[in-house]
Amino acid sequence: MFATDHFVVQPSGSPHQPIPPKDRDELTVKDALRFVRSCWRLCLLWMVVSLGVGGAYVVLSPGYYTAYATMLLSSPPASQPGEAEADERVYVESQIQVIQSDEVVGRVVDHTGLAEDEEFVMDSLRTRISSYVRGQLASLFGTELTRAEPNIRHEAMVLVRRAFSVRQMGSSSAVEIGVTSSDPQFSAMLANAIADGYIGNQRERRQAARTEETSDLHKRLAELREKAFVTESLTELPSDPESAERARVLIREQQSAAEVYRSLYNALLQRTHSDFSASLIPGARVITAAEPPRQRSWPPTVLMAALSVMAGGIAGVGHALIKQAMNHRLITVEDVHRSTGLDRIVGIPRIPRRRWNVVGPCEQFLQPVYSKDAPELHSSLSKIATRMRGVQGRQVSRIATRMRGVQGRQSGFVVGVASPLGKSGSSTVAVHLARIIAATGQKTLLVDANWQKPSMDQPMLNAEPGRKLARAFATIPADQEELEVLVLRPTGSISELNASLSISAALQHLQQEYSCIVVDFHSTDRTADLEAAMGVINEVLLVLQARRTFADHLEGILRIIPAEKLSALILTRINRAAFSPNREYRP
Numbered sequence: 001m002f003a004t005d006h007f008v009v010q011p012s013g014s015p016h017q018p019i020p021p022k023d024r025d026e027l028t029v030k031d032a033l034r035f036v037r038s039c040w041r042l043c044l045l046w047m048v049v050s051l052g053v054g055g056a057y058v059v060l061s062p063g064y065y066t067a068y069a070t071m072l073l074s075s076p077p078a079s080q081p082g083e084a085e086a087d088e089r090v091y092v093e094s095q096i097q098v099i100q101s102d103e104v105v106g107r108v109v110d111h112t113g114l115a116e117d118e119e120f121v122m123d124s125l126r127t128r129i130s131s132y133v134r135g136q137l138a139s140l141f142g143t144e145l146t147r148a149e150p151n152i153r154h155e156a157m158v159l160v161r162r163a164f165s166v167r168q169m170g171s172s173s174a175v176e177i178g179v180t181s182s183d184p185q186f187s188a189m190l191a192n193a194i195a196d197g198y199i200g201n202q203r204e205r206r207q208a209a210r211t212e213e214t215s216d217l218h219k220r221l222a223e224l225r226e227k228a229f230v231t232e233s234l235t236e237l238p239s240d241p242e243s244a245e246r247a248r249v250l251i252r253e254q255q256s257a258a259e260v261y262r263s264l265y266n267a268l269l270q271r272t273h274s275d276f277s278a279s280l281i282p283g284a285r286v287i288t289a290a291e292p293p294r295q296r297s298w299p300p301t302v303l304m305a306a307l308s309v310m311a312g313g314i315a316g317v318g319h320a321l322i323k324q325a326m327n328h329r330l331i332t333v334e335d336v337h338r339s340t341g342l343d344r345i346v347g348i349p350r351i352p353r354r355r356w357n358v359v360g361p362c363e364q365f366l367q368p369v370y371s372k373d374a375p376e377l378h379s380s381l382s383k384i385a386t387r388m389r390g391v392q393g394r395q396v397s398r399i400a401t402r403m404r405g406v407q408g409r410q411s412g413f414v415v416g417v418a419s420p421l422g423k424s425g426s427s428t429v430a431v432h433l434a435r436i437i438a439a440t441g442q443k444t445l446l447v448d449a450n451w452q453k454p455s456m457d458q459p460m461l462n463a464e465p466g467r468k469l470a471r472a473f474a475t476i477p478a479d480q481e482e483l484e485v486l487v488l489r490p491t492g493s494i495s496e497l498n499a500s501l502s503i504s505a506a507l508q509h510l511q512q513e514y515s516c517i518v519v520d521f522h523s524t525d526r527t528a529d530l531e532a533a534m535g536v537i538n539e540v541l542l543v544l545q546a547r548r549t550f551a552d553h554l555e556g557i558l559r560i561i562p563a564e565k566l567s568a569l570i571l572t573r574i575n576r577a578a579f580s581p582n583r584e585y586r587p
Contacts, residue, residue, distance in 0.1 A: 043316030412511030
């Protein structure tokens with residue numbers, strides 16, 4: 001069932017020395033792909049949540065409608081002789097500023113009666129919050145809130161100016177007025193009112209200018225009329241010939257001047273009539289009146305969906321980065337290597353349940369995992385026999401051959417199997433390791449030191465006086481010889497210190513009877529049994545579960561294990577997609 005990933009003996013030195021930071025921070029394409037595979041579910045979850053929030057916002061938020069009115073401005077005024085030609089773009093931009101000015105907005109407010117609409121002017125959330133906060137602050141400091149007389153017209157103008165916008169359509173003289181409101185009827189009404197207000201304002205300004213100009217023209221016409229008809233009073237000539245001649249010359253000069261004044265008078269009179277006719281044509285006009293919109297402009301459904309997906313993806317990636325930066329989850333053998341710098345690492349892939357076999361009937365008080373076996377596990381652990389020191393004709397696992405004293409040793413060799421977290425597969429590794437060592441012909445004992453598990457029936461226990469933990473012996477079937485198992489369980493309440501001391505004493509006694517003892521310890525997050533028995537233990541196997549064990553857990557358990565006693569790290573339940581049995585680390 002288990003397959004070794006790699007096993008390379010580290011050279012002499014501390015096995016707990018981490019790799020240099022430059023190697024640890026190196027980012028490869030494989031790391032990026034592994035990060036994408038590990039975080040896509042989290043990103044998808046965030047996208048779904050973000051889409052739900054965005055959909056709820058679209059459904060529950062009040063809708064806003066935008067109505068548009070298109071207006072064609074008049075041509076820019078003709079330039080006078082000697083002046084530069086007016087730029088049409090600059091003229092349109094100046095007229096847009098005029099549309100947004102207080103003069104036009106105030107005219108719209110007055111004509112539509114918005115200043116008298118209290119619901120439009122005063123019932124705004126900002127006004128109510130501001131009034132409430134000022135009132136609370138005034139009551140807190142014991143002062144009286146000064147109430148200024150509100151300028152209703154100004155408030156209405158501010159609200160109208162916030163509700164509409166004006167933009168030029170392309171490079172033409174047409175401008176588009178857009179008004180946004182929660183009421184589509186009001187949006188269309190206000191857009192048309194703004195356009196009409198601008199046109200009326202321009203008409204009034206032109207009429208006022210025309211009135212002033214007409215008044216000046218009338219004054220000039222009156223002056224020219226007096227000068228043009230002044231010769232009518234000079235019709236009689238004097239009797240003296242010399243005087244008569246001078247009078248005739250003067251009359252001719254007056255007639256010439258009168259003719260000039262008459263021509264000026266006629267030209268000015270004709271210009272007055274033409275200008276009056278031109279003033280009747282409006283300078284700007286509405287080419288498309290605003291109509292109540294049917295679809296709301298805010299919130300836009302497509303845009304909100306896109307933003308929700310984008311925000312969810314960003315939040316998912318950020319969450320995954322923070323989670324990876326803070327938690328350091330160990331997923332592959334490479335993660336363990338980067339975290340510790342160790343090279344004695346064995347990877348075990350996840351094994352389907354159908355590949356587990358029951359070896360035979362076992363005692364009821366034994367752990368169920370002790371009665372299970374898998375040929376895949378034995379074949380994987382027994383592949384290489386190149387490092388079998390002193391064992392001939394048999395195949396042993398690379399872990400067993402690595403352990404100093406497993407072969408050819410008369411006194412008991414104690415191997416501790418532990419994990420930083422529970423349910424990591426340490427019991428499975430312990431029983432299979434004991435079977436492999438027992439297959440070499442050595443007298444092997446598996447010690448079940450999980451004393452915090454439920455106690456067995458009292459008759460099965462052998463509780464001798466002075467022992468804190470009672471003992472029960474059992475056997476489980478094996479390939480060649482049966483494997484002996486010693487179960488340690490309390491018969492009553494017991495402290496952790498007494499339990500740890502009892503386990504250490506039992507191991508010291510059993511060393512005289514067995515060549516190899518494999519101890520299945522509790523996880524180190526529950527008891528300190530491993531640390532208490534470190535003086536008796538010769539080798540330690542650490543079992544880690546992929547995706548559940550973090551670098552902090554591994555760092556904590558490595559502090560209590562001497563460097564020379566750490567045999568190997570075993571990472572279990574690796575995804576087969578990320579499992580590479582041919583990968584080896586070389587220091």
